Amino acid sequence: MSIASPVQTEAAPQPRFRLNWTIAIAAAIVGGWVLLAVFAPVVAPFDPNAVDIMHALAAPDSAHWFGTDQVGRDVFSRVLHGARVNLLMCVAGVLPPLVIGTMVGLFSGYYGGVVDSLLMRIYDLTAAFPFFVLVLAIVGALGPGLLNFFVALALVGWVTYARLVRAEVMGVRGSEYIQAAQCLGFSDRVVLFRHLLPNAFGSVVAYAVSDSVLVMLAGASFGFLGLGAQPPLAEWGVMIADGSAFIRQAWWICTFPGLATISLGLGLAFLGEGLGQLRRRQVSA
Amino acid sequence: MQLVAKRTLQLVFVLVGICVITFLLVHMVPGDPARIIAGDRANAETIEAIRKSFGLNQPLWRQFLTYAGNLLQGDIGESMRYKRPVATLIGQFVWPTLFLTGYVVCLAVPPSVALAIASARKPGGVADQIIRFIGIAGMAIPVFWLGIMMSRFFGVALGWFPVSGYGKTFIQHLHHLFLPALSTAIWMVPVLVQSLRAALIEKAGADFVVAARAQGASEREIFWRTILPNAVLPTLNLFGVIIAFLIGGTIVVEAVYAVPGLGSLMINALLARDYHVVQGLTLMFAVTTVAVTFVVDLLSALIDPRVRL
Numbered sequence: 001m002s003i004a005s006p007v008q009t010e011a012a013p014q015p016r017f018r019l020n021w022t023i024a025i026a027a028a029i030v031g032g033w034v035l036l037a038v039f040a041p042v043v044a045p046f047d048p049n050a051v052d053i054m055h056a057l058a059a060p061d062s063a064h065w066f067g068t069d070q071v072g073r074d075v076f077s078r079v080l081h082g083a084r085v086n087l088l089m090c091v092a093g094v095l096p097p098l099v100i101g102t103m104v105g106l107f108s109g110y111y112g113g114v115v116d117s118l119l120m121r122i123y124d125l126t127a128a129f130p131f132f133v134l135v136l137a138i139v140g141a142l143g144p145g146l147l148n149f150f151v152a153l154a155l156v157g158w159v160t161y162a163r164l165v166r167a168e169v170m171g172v173r174g175s176e177y178i179q180a181a182q183c184l185g186f187s188d189r190v191v192l193f194r195h196l197l198p199n200a201f202g203s204v205v206a207y208a209v210s211d212s213v214l215v216m217l218a219g220a221s222f223g224f225l226g227l228g229a230q231p232p233l234a235e236w237g238v239m240i241a242d243g244s245a246f247i248r249q250a251w252w253i254c255t256f257p258g259l260a261t262i263s264l265g266l267g268l269a270f271l272g273e274g275l276g277q278l279r280r281r282q283v284s285a
Numbered sequence: 286m287q288l289v290a291k292r293t294l295q296l297v298f299v300l301v302g303i304c305v306i307t308f309l310l311v312h313m314v315p316g317d318p319a320r321i322i323a324g325d326r327a328n329a330e331t332i333e334a335i336r337k338s339f340g341l342n343q344p345l346w347r348q349f350l351t352y353a354g355n356l357l358q359g360d361i362g363e364s365m366r367y368k369r370p371v372a373t374l375i376g377q378f379v380w381p382t383l384f385l386t387g388y389v390v391c392l393a394v395p396p397s398v399a400l401a402i403a404s405a406r407k408p409g410g411v412a413d414q415i416i417r418f419i420g421i422a423g424m425a426i427p428v429f430w431l432g433i434m435m436s437r438f439f440g441v442a443l444g445w446f447p448v449s450g451y452g453k454t455f456i457q458h459l460h461h462l463f464l465p466a467l468s469t470a471i472w473m474v475p476v477l478v479q480s481l482r483a484a485l486i487e488k489a490g491a492d493f494v495v496a497a498r499a500q501g502a503s504e505r506e507i508f509w510r511t512i513l514p515n516a517v518l519p520t521l522n523l524f525g526v527i528i529a530f531l532i533g534g535t536i537v538v539e540a541v542y543a544v545p546g547l548g549s550l551m552i553n554a555l556l557a558r559d560y561h562v563v564q565g566l567t568l569m570f571a572v573t574t575v576a577v578t579f580v581v582d583l584l585s586a587l588i589d590p591r592v593r594l
Binding site: 121124125128130137139141142143144213217224226240248254255257258261265269273 | 295298299302303306307310311313314315421422424425426427428429430433434437441528529530532533534536537540541551552554555556558560563564566567570571574575578
């Protein structure tokens with residue numbers, strides 16, 4: 001982790017200790033899910049899509065830890081395989097907006113001018129739409145599906161990253177080390193990517209982790225509504241939608257994917273919060 | 286006055302932008318729009334006739350001008366599924382959503398204010414730590430899942446509340462919408478608490494607080510008479526963001542509890558590819574958000590003499 005601050009502050013040693021613990025536990029949860037997702041085919045006792053009508057709606061027991069769903073698929077195996085889809089969402093839903101937004105923010109903050117005022121107007125405009133509604137409408141226009149969900153996120157999400165990076169760049173644009181770099185005759189490219197980008201990176205990463213909670217939950221909501229991942233793909237939102245029709249007879253079908261969503265969400269949320277605090281502490285130090 | 290003029294200019298720009306985006310939304314639909322309107326079995330002549338009658342053979346900017354002109358006359362398109370103007374549909378479905386929104390605000394604001402005050406009175410204290418922990422944890426709960434679980438527990442198992450619909454009388458509305466409102470509120474409170482807490486703590490470090498302390502005011506007095514009133518304004522400014530959040534949240538919750546509101550209308554329109562309804566609703570949600578932000582800005586200018594300068 002390049003984010004870890006090397007500066008030891010005397011003022012508040014105790015919260016710092018606790019903060020590192022928060023990050024460690026959150027990282028362990030997220031890391032655990034990543035491992036489970038990677039090794040899902042090995043760990044999962046059943047094929048996630050193997051239909052077994054004879055054992056449909058079976059309650060959790062020693063063979064099927066989380067029970068089986070309405071067509072007899074093993075819920076435990078489906079939750080494990082679902083981790084692949086839901087973690088993919090965090091990556092494919094966050095990285096494109098992050099990269100596009102960071103680039104735009106860097107140039108806009110450094111050069112200013114027309115591009116910059118245009119960016120701010122675009123920001124005003126996207127802020128006018130409720131985020132969820134805009135993504136929903138774009139997915140509706142393009143057609144339901146995971147890929148279109150990612151496209152919609154890229155179209156909408158980059159603006160926030162651009163604004164974040166722009167603010168970071170404008171904060172240090174006039175500072176002495178940037179002036180020094182410019183006086184020494186470094187090209188704009190070097191100043192932008194060697195000096196300004198690393199400076200903004202900590203905030204971007206902290207924000208991206210928090211953002212991935214929103215993206216993962218939005219993705220699960222879309223799967224639940226039938227607009228994201230499509231059945232029979234094992235995705236937590238899709239599984240919850242499947243199970244909601246059978247909740248009176250079989251509580252386990254939608255309970256376990258929900259708990260999985262919460263645990264991954266908690267891990268990511270606290271990781272993002274911890275990194276954000278670390279970043280703020282670093283800046284004030 | 287200058288501020289009002291500036292904000293109004295900005296408002297006009299944003300409104301035009303909203304029109305452009307909602308217009309482009311329907312044009313993002315892959316495939317030939319005339320064919321989509323005509324349906325799969327239409328022959329070439331019908332498609333051509335539709336293309337003409339909807340003006341789809343005109344250049345894009347002409348189509349946009351027609352769209353914008355219609356909007357100015359209050360015509361936001363027609364539903365292909367219901368064969369009715371979108372505006373009429375919205376008028377029909379808006380009441381449950383408005384009721385739900387008001388209900389959520391009533392349920393969410395009092396505990397948020399209480400928690401934020403408890404949290405900000407002693408930042409870093411035990412209460413603050415716990416509230417912050419719950420706040421972060423609350424954001425990780427999928428609201429649709431919470432809705433299903435609550436309807437299963439309080440609705441089916443205990444039979445306390447109906448699990449779907451809206452009811453007929455005011456009391457029935459309150460009863461039917463309790464679980465949907467509670468699910469949304471649970472998700473809403475952490476966001477509110479965080480913003481209010483941040484505002485309170487920021488004001489606690491302001492110069493006028495130091496001044497009040499120097500004058501010998503008690504800590505109690507400082508908190509209730511100096512910090513709290515000053516924290517109201519920044520919170521008011523968040524209202525636009527909160528409305529946007531609420532709209533997104535109620536869409537999913539309405540779908541879970543089958544509340545016949547705008548959210549259900551939106552989801553059904555999306556699944557049925559009723560594009561003009563989606564377009565009209567997106568437009569309406571955006572305009573609502575912008576209008577709320579605008580009014581709040583003007584209000585805070587009215588309350589706060591400093592903004593007027």
